[in-house]
Amino acid sequence: MSRAEAERQGRRGESLAAWYLWLTGWRILARRQRIGAGEVDIVARKGRTVAFVEVKWRATARALDEAIDARRLRRVARAAEALVPRFAKPGDDVQIDVILLAPGHWPRHMANVWQP
Template identity: 65%
Template sequence: MSRQHHERQGRKGEAMAAWYLRAKGWRILAQRVKTPRGEVDLVARRGRTVAFVEVKWRGSAEARDWSLDARRLQRVRAAAEALAPRFASAGDDVRIDAVLLAPGAWPRHIANALMP
């Protein structure tokens, strides 16, 4: 598949993930935020929690469930550390989440996806 196809799928996935999070009561603060340390697909807030969200779109539910890796989450973490002062206030809980998507399957939202 072409890079353009993957780019379109990624944007579609991010839009679907934003819709899904809004339906769960989250407010989307930003999309596709780039820093020198990495990129965050979505920044969302619900109450006093700010989530820096990695979105993965895969062709099947099985591939979706294996789409996260430690290297990718560490890059999101580095970007989130750079962005936290911009989006979080004192006393907010800040975390790294993931929303995993595949055709014909419900989205899978993983809170605190970054494992120590």
């Protein structure tokens, strides 16, 4: 797969993840927030919880099992830490979530996956 095709698939996955979050009661605050060496794909709020969401799209469900690792989560956590003042209010809970997507499968939403 070319870099351009991978980029298109990634953006499509982020759009699907945003729809999924919205349909399950989350409000999308921002998408593709880049800061320093990291990036957060989606920032969403549900009640008093703000989630910084990493989205992974793979061609097969089997490939999703290896799509996320501690190194990637650390990068997202560093970016989220820098973005918290912009999106969270005092008293909000903040978490790092992951949404895994593959064709023909329901999104797999894993909440609060990072514990520093």
